[in-house]
Amino acid sequence: MNVPELTLRQVRFTNKAFWRNPASAFFTFAFPLMFLVIFTSLLGSGTVPIAGKDIKLASYYVAVMGAFAVITACYTNIAMSVTFQRDSGVLKRTKGTPLPGPAYLTARVIHAMLIAFLLVIITATFGKLFYSADLPTGFSLFEFLAMLFIGAASFCALGLAITGFIPNADAAPAVVNASILPALFLSGVFIPIGDNAPEWIKLIGRIFPVKHFADGMQAAFLGTPFYWRDVVVVALWGAVGLLIAARKFSWEPRK
Amino acid sequence: MTGASDLAIDIRGLTKSYGPVEAVKGIDIQISRGEVFALLGPNGAGKTTTVEILEGYRTRDGGDVSVLGVDPATGSRALKERVGIVLQSTGIDPYLTVSETVALYSGYYPHPRPVDDVIDLVGLDAKRNTRVVKLSGGQQRRLDVAIALAGDPELLFLDEPTTGFDPSARRGAWDIVKDLAALGKTVLLTTHYMDEAQYLADTVAVISQGTIVALGSPSTIGGRDVGNTRVRFRLPAGEAIPSLPGVLNPHEVETEGDGFIEFDAAEPTRALHELTGWAIEKGVDLNGLEVQRPSLEDVYLALTGGPSTEEQGEPEPAGRRRRRRG
Numbered sequence: 001m002n003v004p005e006l007t008l009r010q011v012r013f014t015n016k017a018f019w020r021n022p023a024s025a026f027f028t029f030a031f032p033l034m035f036l037v038i039f040t041s042l043l044g045s046g047t048v049p050i051a052g053k054d055i056k057l058a059s060y061y062v063a064v065m066g067a068f069a070v071i072t073a074c075y076t077n078i079a080m081s082v083t084f085q086r087d088s089g090v091l092k093r094t095k096g097t098p099l100p101g102p103a104y105l106t107a108r109v110i111h112a113m114l115i116a117f118l119l120v121i122i123t124a125t126f127g128k129l130f131y132s133a134d135l136p137t138g139f140s141l142f143e144f145l146a147m148l149f150i151g152a153a154s155f156c157a158l159g160l161a162i163t164g165f166i167p168n169a170d171a172a173p174a175v176v177n178a179s180i181l182p183a184l185f186l187s188g189v190f191i192p193i194g195d196n197a198p199e200w201i202k203l204i205g206r207i208f209p210v211k212h213f214a215d216g217m218q219a220a221f222l223g224t225p226f227y228w229r230d231v232v233v234v235a236l237w238g239a240v241g242l243l244i245a246a247r248k249f250s251w252e253p254r255k
Numbered sequence: 256m257t258g259a260s261d262l263a264i265d266i267r268g269l270t271k272s273y274g275p276v277e278a279v280k281g282i283d284i285q286i287s288r289g290e291v292f293a294l295l296g297p298n299g300a301g302k303t304t305t306v307e308i309l310e311g312y313r314t315r316d317g318g319d320v321s322v323l324g325v326d327p328a329t330g331s332r333a334l335k336e337r338v339g340i341v342l343q344s345t346g347i348d349p350y351l352t353v354s355e356t357v358a359l360y361s362g363y364y365p366h367p368r369p370v371d372d373v374i375d376l377v378g379l380d381a382k383r384n385t386r387v388v389k390l391s392g393g394q395q396r397r398l399d400v401a402i403a404l405a406g407d408p409e410l411l412f413l414d415e416p417t418t419g420f421d422p423s424a425r426r427g428a429w430d431i432v433k434d435l436a437a438l439g440k441t442v443l444l445t446t447h448y449m450d451e452a453q454y455l456a457d458t459v460a461v462i463s464q465g466t467i468v469a470l471g472s473p474s475t476i477g478g479r480d481v482g483n484t485r486v487r488f489r490l491p492a493g494e495a496i497p498s499l500p501g502v503l504n505p506h507e508v509e510t511e512g513d514g515f516i517e518f519d520a521a522e523p524t525r526a527l528h529e530l531t532g533w534a535i536e537k538g539v540d541l542n543g544l545e546v547q548r549p550s551l552e553d554v555y556l557a558l559t560g561g562p563s564t565e566e567q568g569e570p571e572p573a574g575r576r577r578r579r580r581g
Contacts, residue, residue: 001362013351013359020350020386089346093402096310096340098332099363252312 003103010107028077032069048192051224060192062127063221067214068189069119074112074152078159079176087169087253095251109156116152136220143226147216150231154238161241164248187211209237263288263410263441268318271304278304280465291442293456297559301465302445306414310340339403343414349388353379357401364406377401393424413444449552463559477554483519485547490516491539499529
């Protein structure tokens with residue numbers, strides 16, 4: 001088998017194991033969908049001003065939970081599962097086989113991105129059915145897909161990068177949550193950030209990739225402006241993540 | 256002498272340090288194709304470092320290393336296709352079944368063994384459709400071996416394959432290794448169990464503090480075949496330890512708590528003659544008289560400088576345990 005065939009085969013086995021693991025199936029798959037239902041049910045009737053328009057919170061959450069699902073499936077899922085595989089010795093064992101290391105990691109990234117896309121489709125369908133959300137069409141669909149693809153890949157790269165800073169599997173949830181939760185809150189994923197948010201919060205949103213990604217994902221749903229610079233910032237973060245991963249990634253448990 | 260082409264593994268002058276610690280201090284090992292070779296030594300002797308250099312996990316500091324004619328430091332994929340590795344600590348995806356796991360790893364190799372064959376070989380046929388998470392520790396270790404065999408390797412590395420096993424599981428694992436040897440595989444195993452090396456290996460190397468201190472077949476290593484014979488008997492009640500010039504000096508032997516006396520005899524025939532002569536003259540019986548060649552364990556302990564404190568608390572080897580003299 002050549003390397004692309006081996007990689008696709010590895011994706012299938014990764015997928016099989018993913019759905020049999022109750023923790024990954026719940027936290028990665030059910031969690032964002034649960035948040036979507038809770039937020040839209042509790043807060044859906046309010047509005048938030050974005051780019052001069054009053055946006056219904058139900059639409060806001062449908063759009064932003066898609067972004068949250070991608071971050072969970074790519075960043076959180078990759079960081080946690082790869083750390084666990086590293087600490088349990090699966091990565092070291094794999095390194096001793098003819099399967100090239102990059103093929104193994106690429107398979108995990110492809111799988112995470114497929115899960116992310118599936119979650120976005122479910123989220124959008126949910127929005128369409130219950131809140132008559134607008135779905136992207138035409139050029140805005142292209143913009144949306146570009147952001148989705150670049151964002152998913154970049155958050156996977158960042159997930160691989162952060163494993164280099166996680167000493168062991170026990171520390172994985174703490175390090176991963178500490179690195180992503182503040183960014184999620186300060187980027188309007190759980191609590192909407194509108195035009196009237198404090199300047200320092202908006203500044204933080206401009207530095208980290210989460211707000212850029214969420215804005216790009218929302219644009220097509222909310223009719224807010226889409227900026228290609230959001231895609232570029234997210235891609236730069238992804239590139240930095242890849243560089244760090246290349247230097248810091250370990251195939252063996254860190255002692 | 257074996258020619259270079261008959262060697263599965265050729266190590267010359269291998270050195271490796273971790274910071275100031277010299278883990279491997281210049282070792283030479285040649286392993287022929289089809290040989291079962293045991294690297295025996297206490298924890299921290301350099302066994303795993305040596306094996307992980309051969310497996311390509313560690314880079315060496317100095318020396319020449321060839322595995323199936325290839326330098327493992329190159330990370331060659333072609334080499335990995337011909338080698339199976341059982342690591343000391345195991346990691347397998349817990350949510351795949353036994354046969355899915357073996358199938359997953361088989362797929363990495365150009366000429367894999369049939370999955371069912373491999374599962375049968377390690378005796379997991381009844382667990383074929385069981386998820387890894389539900390296997391016992393011993394069964395997971397068998398699966399480790401199955402994964403290493405999936406690609407039908409020419410050479411197999413087994414790093415402490417039976418540590419933590421109960422005696423019957425160890426027997427089972429030994430049978431698997433014997434079967435592999437019968438298939439003509441070259442096996443390099445590390446162990447700190449004497450009986451394991453004795454039972455499985457064609458050749459044993461004893462490694463201590465990063466140096467090979469003895470090399471040979473299990474029956475001749477360390478001069479076992481020509482070494483001192485140990486004589487042991489119970490001292491008859493009321494008798495002092497006899498003084499038998501050239502055989503037994505009362506000041507050099509130790510009386511054990513149960514009244515037994517043990518001494519080493521360079522010339523066992525003469526020693527026994529003198530000893531039994533003394534007993535007949537005194538009209539006493541030498542209860543529990545035993546004559547033993549040094550065991551591999553005796554040789555090992557003499558070579559590695561006494562019982563290792565690190566091994567305390569680990570499962571007792573299935574072999575016989577003997578009281579040591581100081």
